[in-house]
Amino acid sequence: MEEAAAAVGALPPATTAAAAAAAGAEPSVGAAGSSPRRLLALLGAKLCTWHIWKTIVLGQMLSMFICGTAITSQYLAEKYQVNTPMLQSFINYFLLLLVYTTMLVFRTGSDNLWQILKQRWWKYIIVGLADVEANYMIVKAYQYTTLTSVQLLDCFGIPLMMALSWFILRARYRLIHFVAVGICLLGVGTMVGADILSGRQEGEGSDVVIGDVLVLLAASLYAISNVSEEYIVKNLSRVEFLGMVGLYGTIISGLQLAIVEHKDIMKIQWNWKIALLFTAFALCMFGLYSFMPVVIKVTSATSVNLAILTSDLYSFFLGLFLFLYKFSGLYIVSFVIIMVGFTLYCSTPTQTAEPRALPQPSSAGLDNAALKLEENDGDTPAVAVQFSRGETVVVSTN
Template sequence: HIWKTIILGQMLSLFICGTAVTSQYLADKYQVNTPMLQSFINYLLLLLFYTTMLVFRTGSDSLWQILKQRWWKYLIVGLADVEANYTIVKAYQYTTLTSVQLLDCFGIPVLMALSWFILRARYRLIHFVAVAICLLGVGTMVGADILSGRQEGEGSDVVIGDVLVLLAASLYAISNVGEEYIVKNLSRVEFLGMVGLFGTIISGLQLAIVEHKEIMKIQWNWKIGMCMTKSCAC
């Protein structure tokens, strides 16, 4: 089980890295700044597969019963997940790929705090030492970005990017705690189906309000399409 967890964790890291690289490439190379569009496609795929599975269920596990009993919980989790994905991709417009990946670890202490209160998780001294090192690294990285940005005349933009990453990490922590609770106590299909449903609705509305002009500006070609496909596949 330990090796399986390690291997799956590394695979997940590779997928996250793939999304990060393609998002940064789209923003820098083609000036495609559509984080909500990228998220919407992912949620739509979850909707088409997992939410459809819930539609055909009967009894207490059916989509209708789930909505009646705990729709507001999935609304909160879905909103946190959507905005986390939006802000993390948005951050690539302001700061570097390295900063985003390193600052994203801020979600670890937030996740531990939420797990302590919500999931009743308990940690050892070594965990708190690791969190302290993590926070020290976050502070160092933000300070380095500010100094580097001032030298290059882009200080305010870099700070905006770093703040967006920290916000995204906190929102991911909320989403991940909700995910762990639901998967352990209910089912994986229910979580993915409901996040797909609410994620599609929320990201679709935000896409129509915030990004419709950006989408119209995109000069579509096969390279941009390939990057979008890679980002969504990861």
Template sequence: MEEAAAAAPATAGAEPSPGAAAAAPRRLLALLGAKLCTWHIWKTIIQGQLISLFICGTAVTSQYLAEKYRVRTPMLQSFINYVLLLLVYTTMLAFRTGSDSLWQILKQRWWKYIFLGLVDVEANYVIVKAYQYTSLTSVQLLDCFGIPALMALSWFILRARYRMIHFVAVAICLLGVGAMVGADILAGRSESEGSHVVIGDVLVLLGASLYAISNVSEEYIVKNLSRVEFLGMVGLFGTIISGLQLAIVEHRELMRVQWNWEVALLFTAFALCMFALYSIMPVVMKATSATSVNLGILTSDLYSLFFGLFLFLYEFSALYIISFVIIMVGFILYISTPTRTAEPTELPQSASSGLDNAALKLEESDSDTPALTVQFTRGETVVVNTD
């Protein structure tokens, strides 16, 4: 026994063998690989890149309309999308009965959805408008302001709590955006055809902030209410608001459009891509979060570039591939660890003790009658028969 006791400290204080030290990184990589190689992670990656492709479709069709046919009608394009949402999802709400019916939703939350519809419409409009005043590089850089704004809103409104790995992942994604902007500069795509750069930059920041508000609201609604309610209400009020704005600000542009089958086909492709984008994004948000979706769609500019290599004869740079890889690494790192949700604030200890004493007095008031325990849960009183 004494020999064993004497040997124990020596064993405990011994340095790890070189084989054990070399095995530690392998175990860490194996653990990380097992964490990432799950169906949930891959499904999130696929869905995020599908959203990016739909955003790419809207960007390419808009640019093709603007460059080849001189059609610049962002509000008309948004209006068509909202009409599709109205016809599909608002109609679904109209056929519902009970508390989830269209009438009950309007009766209880109509003013909230008016605000959300206004935010969503203007976010789409001001970002497209910003391209007329500032450069592509400025839009790409300043649009990233929406990610920290989104994280801040999620912290206060959705009570999301982030870990250090999430901040590292966001920093990696933004590094990828920086590489993409550098590639644009080297390829000569950073020049601006517009003027009043300050106005354009302000519009980008405003659009990013509005998108953050819209996305946080969307995440809250799809996780606590329903996806159909969000899309139906956005379709209803988005159609009304964008229709009014279309009549006010774009009626002259509409008169200049030279309609033919190619222009109609491009409008149709834009509307279908935007409709699919709006339909799929709530599904991904419900499974993950608004922040992870916005990190995933940072690759949409790169998809647009790849299409532009053939359609608009862009110059290629290896930095685009590097930026794509960096953004995807950051995105995968972010979704590998779910965020936490803060619990509601508990009652102070003194208040809790007072409620317990009140229950105790009620139990001791009459020993002949069945004991009653009064439980207080979030302001409600529940009486439980303990016999």
């Protein structure tokens, strides 16, 4: 051992780092040297991987879907005075019902729709209710508060999502994850500053307090829905999540639609342009819901929500041509900051805590206990140990 240690110590630093990398260990800063070039090379090698680029591309695809829903909704509201968020959501949930719930109906075994309803029906009611109301509240909030408040308060869902992931999914974060989230939130702050300078805050709203409360509630419900989605997608299946959300989302949004929006629907002056905008919104929303579980399975719910922070920027860039927004260089700066934070977050995977071992029973509780000790080694027989008063009987199961 001393000779081997001496031999390793005689190797140059680059060889030592290479040997550590080959053994599966990360080379230390000392092994890589203190040169800034080597540090940058290590950082570049860590960031420029297929997983990082795939995550970035997938996240920005989700942002484009959200951008499509925002642009079509704004066109309906500003050009045709159509404000029917629940009708638009109902169409999306109905499409999910037609596609994914139907797939569950024709499945066999424990993955069949009827078996899922027997085992987990009440859990999906909670998930469906959270998803439907989050979509409704965030759209409703724009009628009461400003765009600035919505953008800032909606970020409340990210730390809440991290907390839920910590306790429910047992995710464990490192310092770089908290730094990355802080950088992303700084990018959102820069974007809000650009909105104020360009005059996009659009007044102060009719009742700011109600609007802000709606945004906070929507962010909380989105956090619950997305963390539940991550758990279901990674432990059950994507089709099950989408099928059950489509089923309960259609029922809940349909009832709410009949109660709160039936008068607004009657006022719509239907034509092919309005129908086309509704269709475009439904397709973008359906694409978002269908594609998001794929991205969450590759990354996490928190990572996805950091990625879609850029959706407002895509909406702004399109609004430069469609709605004649005023341009500000701060939008470019905010986009770069958000992307840097998102890339840093994805550069280091989160850890999953092991479940705690159950405490061993005390000696007072062993009177009538039966313990079965199973060994993974095939050569060792399983043994059952039975405890009775005054004696111990050992019985081999083989």
